[in-house]
Amino acid sequence: MTIQVLGSSCPTCKKLFDLTNEAVTELGLSISVEYITDIQKIIELGCMTSPVLAVNNKPVIAGFVPDLEKIKVVIQNSL
Amino acid sequence: MSIFYPVELLSKWLTLSIFSITPKTLLAETVNFFIYDTIKIFVLLSVIIFIISIIRSFLPPEKIRFILSHKNKYTGNILASLLGIITPFCSCSAIPLFLGFIQAGIPLGTTFSFLVASPMINEVALVLLLGMFGWKIALIYIVSGLFIAVLSGIIIDKMKVENLVESFVYQNSATLKTDLPNMKWLDRFTYAKNYTLDIIKKVWPYVIIGIGLGAWIHGYVPTDFLARYAGADKWYAVPFAVLIGIPLYSNAAGIIPLVGALTEKGVTMGTTLAFMMAVTALSLPEFMILKRVMKTKLILIFAGIVGTGIIFTGYIFNWLLSM
Numbered sequence: 001m002t003i004q005v006l007g008s009s010c011p012t013c014k015k016l017f018d019l020t021n022e023a024v025t026e027l028g029l030s031i032s033v034e035y036i037t038d039i040q041k042i043i044e045l046g047c048m049t050s051p052v053l054a055v056n057n058k059p060v061i062a063g064f065v066p067d068l069e070k071i072k073v074v075i076q077n078s079l
Numbered sequence: 080m081s082i083f084y085p086v087e088l089l090s091k092w093l094t095l096s097i098f099s100i101t102p103k104t105l106l107a108e109t110v111n112f113f114i115y116d117t118i119k120i121f122v123l124l125s126v127i128i129f130i131i132s133i134i135r136s137f138l139p140p141e142k143i144r145f146i147l148s149h150k151n152k153y154t155g156n157i158l159a160s161l162l163g164i165i166t167p168f169c170s171c172s173a174i175p176l177f178l179g180f181i182q183a184g185i186p187l188g189t190t191f192s193f194l195v196a197s198p199m200i201n202e203v204a205l206v207l208l209l210g211m212f213g214w215k216i217a218l219i220y221i222v223s224g225l226f227i228a229v230l231s232g233i234i235i236d237k238m239k240v241e242n243l244v245e246s247f248v249y250q251n252s253a254t255l256k257t258d259l260p261n262m263k264w265l266d267r268f269t270y271a272k273n274y275t276l277d278i279i280k281k282v283w284p285y286v287i288i289g290i291g292l293g294a295w296i297h298g299y300v301p302t303d304f305l306a307r308y309a310g311a312d313k314w315y316a317v318p319f320a321v322l323i324g325i326p327l328y329s330n331a332a333g334i335i336p337l338v339g340a341l342t343e344k345g346v347t348m349g350t351t352l353a354f355m356m357a358v359t360a361l362s363l364p365e366f367m368i369l370k371r372v373m374k375t376k377l378i379l380i381f382a383g384i385v386g387t388g389i390i391f392t393g394y395i396f397n398w399l400l401s402m
Contacts, residue, residue: 039178040251043253046254047179047259048140048141048176048178049141050172061259063140065273
């Protein structure tokens with residue numbers, strides 16, 4: 001399983017990255033969250049807004065930072 | 080606006096009973112003005128941004144792109160400008176939006192219509208215009224903003240300047256398909272609530288400073304003080320207002336209430352409109368970021384067309400509203 005946070009290294013994207021790391025830790029998963037700042041990658045996923053949270057190369061959240069619980073739910077749903 | 084009558088009573092009560100300022104003095108009037116405007120603006124900001132966020136959760140950029148990819152040029156320009164209204168715009172989203180549109184085959188002109196409308200007609204500016212100037216001026220602002228966005232896009236399209244886009248942009252192509260999961264109503268509400276809070280957290284100091292300065296000007300600066308410098312008979316007022324508007328983008332939230340007060344002191348409405356459009360639509364940070372995907376010449380063409388459109392709008396409304 002891969003979990004990626006994609007963004008243009010703006011503060012909002014950093015926040016999603018931190019929250020995702022927290023979610024992974026709280027779920028007790030041993031996956032390292034990747035942080036990607038290549039905008040072309042966002043486009044390749046079919047998205048146009050940052051930040052993007054992608055699980056197994058599929059975007060699950062794009063354009064905003066959800067709360068921790070929501071991130072946990074989307075990760076669990078993709079397990 | 081009668082729905083704000085309770086706010087009027089509240090601010091009067093706060094000024095006279097709680098702060099015990101002597102009624103009918105300049106200070107009382109200024110404080111009353113400040114409290115009333117502040118409450119009104121924050122109520123409007125919360126309600127309108129929340130509603131727009133809910134609408135937006137149904138129309139994310141990915142969906143907008145899909146809609147635009149099926150339209151012919153002119154309808155595309157109009158639709159792109161309309162959709163720009165509900166899309167929030169920060170300079171950090173300019174690049175992914177630009178790449179996402181162009182690489183999916185959306186014409187350059189349509190993309191530009193969107194890039195003009197999105198920051199120019201943003202929800203914060205609309206709320207402040209509505210609160211400070213009333214719905215007529217807000218509507219004039221929206222309609223002329225849309226007009227400028229559509230026209231700029233059509234002109235850029237006719238100029239055939241695709242060669243001024245950095246070549247790497249056209250080397251990749253994007254899929255129109257996204258499998259982003261659908262949002263549930265609860266998600267939409269959470270999104271709208273968080274977005275509204277984010278925006279208010281970001282703009283509140285500017286809004287308060289702007290309203291504060293505005294209230295002070297309203298009370299203490301003589302009427303017609305600025306007419307000498309920025310009255311309708313001064314041809315240079317509009318271009319000058321546009322020039323000083325360019326570097327002020329990040330402070331748009333504070334500038335509109337301030338400008339509201341200046342209008343009372345002799346700055347004509349057309350000049351005011353042009354100034355506010357320049358503040359929102361021509362932003363230096365955005366230009367710097369766009370340099371990564373297009374040549375400086377194209378940015379200058381873009382700024383030139385939009386700037387000319389704004390100056391014309393200023394002159395037209397100075398003329399129309401003075402009749």
